[in-house]
Amino acid sequence: MLDERGAEPAISVVIPVLLRRAEPGIPMLRRALESVRDQRFPGPMEVVVVDDGSPRPVAEAQAALGPAGIGVRFLRQTRNMGVTSALNAGLQAARHPLVARLDADDVWRPGKIERQAALFAADPDLTLTATGMVLVSPEGKTLAEHVRPADWEPILDFCVDVGCPFPHGSVLARRDIYLVLGGYPHLACYETCEDFALWSLWLRFFKPRMLREVLYEYTVSPGAVSQRHGDRQRKASDLLRADLRKLALSRTAPAAMAAFADALGLSLVEAGVVAWRMWRFGLAVALPEAAIPPLRAAMPDRDVEVRLSDPAAVEVRDVLAPRPQAGLARGGPIVRARPLA
C-alpha cells in the first residue's frame, strides 16, 4: 500500500503503557522501543506511547529510555482508562496510514516490519497483517510458539475453532480501516477481549494475511491481562466465537466480498467499506443487480431487501465519500440490509 505520492508507506507504532512501578517497567519499555528502533521501516515512522494513567507520567522517564526514546511522542491519560481507551487514543493521534501495535513488555524480532510492509506493497487489497509469536517468561525462557494460518478463509476458521487469530503485538494494519470500524470496541462485555471483538468485524469485510514466521515475542507476566482476567477473557472470547460460528463466514465472506467488489467495479477495500457501512448503518444504496447476491452471502445476519425506490437512498460513491450525505440516489435497485426479524 503506497501513500498518495507513491512513496513507501509511513508507519505509526502505538504502545499503550501503564507503569505501576519504574522497575521493571522502564527497562522493559526501553527494550520494546529498542526492538522498534532496530526494525527497517520502508518509509517515515513515528512512535506514540500512550500513558494510561501511570502513577508517574512515563514521559518523565524519557531519558531513561535511552536512544530508543528519542523522538517518541507521549500521550497521557490522567486516569487509568484501560487499554481500549489507550489504543483508540493512539489510533486517533497516529499520523501515518499504517499502524503497528506493541505492548510495553513485548519485543519485535528483526525483520518483522520489513516483511509485513512487503506484504502490503505486493497486495493493495490487504488491510491487516500479523505474525507468529513466541511466548516467553519474564526471564526470557521460551514457553511456546504459535504460528497461525496465513489466508483469509482459514483465519476465519481459526476464529471459530480457537479464538483471537492475531497476536495483538504483531499486528500492522491500515489506520483508515480501524477508524471506519470505530476503533477497538469499548463495550464492557468485550473488556479484555477488545481486539478479538474488533477482528470479528474486521475479518467479515476486509482482507488479512498472516506471516507464518515467529517475529513477535510476548512476555507472559503475572500482570498481563490474560493472566489477571483469564476467565473473563475466555467467556468473552467464547461469545464471539459462538456468534461467528452461526455466520459460517469462512465459506462465504472472502469470495462474496471479491464478487461484490467486481460487481461494483471497486477495489476490495472500497467494497469492504461499502458493505460494512451498509451492514452497520442500514443504509439504502443504489447497487447494480449483480452486487446483490454476493452482498446477501456476505451478510447472513441481515435481510438484504431490494426496492425500486427509497427517498433516503444514496449512491455507492456517496457511501465511500469522506463526508457522504443521505438522499442523493438517482437510480438502480435500492438495496438495504435490515436486521433479521
Added chain:
Amino acid sequence: MSDGADVTTDGSRGPRPARVRHATAAETPAVGPAAAPERPAVWHRFKKRFSPLHKLERRLSALRDIARLKKTDAFDPDWYEAAYPEITRTGLSPLVHYVRKGAWEGRRPRADFDPLFYLSMNRAVAASGVEPFTHYLLSGRRTDPTLATESRALTHAAVRGGRKRERGWYGAAALTRAQVFPGPRAPGFAADAAALPARTPHSDDSGADWLMRLGPVELLQEHILTRTAAPDVPPSPPHPSLSIVTVFDGDRAAFARTAGWIGVLLAHARTAPVPALVEWIVVNGDPACAVAEIEAAFSHEVRAATRLLPGGAWRGSAEGRNAALAEARGDFVVHLPPGEILAPDALALLSHYARTFPLCRCICPGRVELDRNDAAIRRCDPPLGAADLVFQADSGEPVAFLRADLCAALGGFDPRFSGGDTYDLVLRAASREPILAIPEPVLGRRAGPLPRSEGAKRARSARADAIRRLVDATWPEQRQPAAPRAPVVHGLCLVRTQGRRPDLLAEALGSIYRQSEPLTAAVIVHADAATFAEVQRTAPRKEGRTLFLHAPDTSRRRGHPWNVGLDHLAANAQAYQYLCLLDDDDIYYPLFASRMVEGFRLTGADVVYALVNRRPLGGAPEPAHMPLPASCLVAGNFIPTNSYAVRTDVLLESGVRALEDVDYFEDWDFLVSLLAADCRFHLIPEAVGEFLLIGDGNAPSKRDPAHHALCLARVQDRGRQAAARRGIGRFYRDLMDFDFHNPAIRHPSPGGHLILAKMQFLRSAAAHAG
C-alpha cells in the same frame, strides 16, 4: 405443572381423545369471579415491605388463573406451542408458561386475543395484575370481542364457529364436510395419517421474536382473512395437470427415493378415471454430477415423464426452483425437495379440491414424518387457520400446490428468503387471495434432525417483510425526500457543572479536547459568580475550543444550565451543526465525535445515539443502559446524557427546551420532547463514553418522594403526547428496524419496557380515535 396432555417419551403428544376447539367468547361458561380478591390497604403496605409476600401473591394468582383457564377449554396448548416453539426450552407446559410468563411477555393465548391490546383498553385490569385472558373470559366483557383484538376480521372468524381444524379451511371459513375429500386415500404412507400423533413444534433459536409479540401481527392476519378472489381469475380445469419441480443437490440416495415414489405416483395417476398429466422437472444443482448419474435413478416410466435441466450450484436455493418453474407446463406446480415423497393419490386430491374451489390457486396440504421404511410416524398439520399462518414460520417449510399463473404473478420463489422461500410464497399468496389448507397429508419427509434454524430464520424474515409492507401501506411515512442539508462538521458540547468537582471536570474536558472531529466545550457553571470565576480560572482550556457560560439562578433546577447552553447555540447556530451534552462526571471515549458525525452523515438522522459504560469508583467499566427502539422513550429512559447528539437545525426548529423545575428527569423529558417533535433517531451500537457511579442513585426519590412522583407523572404525560403525535406506525417501524440480535447489545430483558411502550401507543391511539 401439567395441563393434562399426554406426552410421549419422544416429545410428541399422544392423540387427544377429544379435539380442543377454540371456544368463542359467546359460549365460554363463567366459572367464578374474574377479578383478584379485594385486599385491605394494610396488606398492600405489608406486601411492599416484604417482597416474598408479593411473590407469593403472584404465584397464588397464577395458580388460580391456570385452574380457571383449564376449566374453560379456551386456551389451546397446541396452538400456543406451534406459535411460540421456543417455550419448549423452559420446560413449562404451554398453559403454565402462558399464565406465568407468556401473557406478560406479549404472547397471545390464541390468534384472536391480544393481551396487550386488552390491557391497554382496561387500565383497571392492568393495575390489578390479573392475567388478561382469564379476565376477558370470565368477566362480563367476554361478550364484547372488540376488546380482544384490534382485528375485526379475527373476531368475526372466531365468532362464526371457531376453527374446525380437522377439516381445513379456505380463506376465513372452515371447510364443510361436503367440501372435504371423500376418500378413501390410496394405500401408502399417508393413508391413516389422522390417527398419527402430531409433531411437537420446536425451535432451536432462543432469541425472542419481538415482532411477533409486539408487532402488528393482527394487521397481517386481518389482511389475510379479508382477501377475496380477484374477479378476473379464471377457474382451474377440473382435472389439472401437475408439474413437480426438484433441484438435485448431490444426494443421490435421497434423490433415488424421491424418484421411486414419483414412479408410484405416476402409476396411480394412470389408473384414474380421467388420466392426469404429470411431469417432473429436475434441475441439476450439483455441477460435479453428470446427467447420466441423475438419470440412473429413473425407471423407464419416470424417465418418460421427466425433463432434466442443466443448472448451476443451486443446492436447494430459490434460483434453482425458479429455473424449473420457468420450464413448468402444468396447471399446478409443487416443489418437492430431494428425499421427500408425494403420496400416490396427490393428483386425486388436487383434482378434487381444484373442482371444489375452482378459483383457489394455492393449496396447502399437511405432511407426515416417515421412518426408515417410509412408514408414517407423525403428522405435521397445515396452518390451523388462515390467521394462524402468520404464526407458522418455525414449523418448517410448508407444502404448496400453486397454480402456474399465480406463481408467475408472484414472481416465483424469492432468493432473499432461501430456506424459507416456500413459506414466503404461501404468505404472499395468502396476502393476495384466499388460500386453501386441506387436512390430508400429501408429502412425506424423513424424520431426522430438527428443522434447520436457518430456514426458520428466513421464514421469519419473510413474515417480517410482509408485515413491513402492510405497515408502510397502513401508516405511510409522511416525510418528504430529505432536502440537502448542511454537512455536519462542528459540534457544541454543553458541559454542566456546579463547580464542586474540578478534577472530574478536567477529565470531562480532556475527553472533549482529544476528539479528532471539531468539538467545542461550552462549560456551563450552575453556581454563584464566585464559583463561576473559579471554574474559569482553573478549568483546562483548549485554544478556540473552550467557552464558559454562567447559569446564575440556582433556584432553578438541573435543566436551567442546559437552556443557557441552548440559548448560546441559538445565537451561534451557524457555527455548530450538532449539540451534545456532558455532565462533569462523564467522559467521552476518543472516537465519540467521529462516530456521531459519521452517524449523521451516513443516515441523515436528527438524533444519533449510542451506548455508554458506567464505572464504579476505582472499578472496571460495566455495561450501562441497554438500548431500545427510540419510540420506547415514551415509557422510560435508556439513553444516557453523554451517549447522543442532536442536529442543531432540527433542535432549534423544534423549540425543545429542558425543564427547569424537575429533579433528575429533565434528561428524559428532553429526549421525549425530541421524539414528540418527530425527530428521527438512529442507534450506533457502540460504546462512546462512560459515566462514573457516584453516590446513591435513589437519593432524589428518597429525599422528596412526592416531588419525584410529580416529575415522573409530568414526563410520562409528555410520553403520552409523544406517542399520540408519532402514532403507532412509528412504534412498529422502530421495532422492526431495531437489531435485537446484535450480539453487542445482549439486552437481558427488554420485554417489560417494550410492552409498556406499546401500551402507551395503543392507549394514545384509542384516545385519539375516541
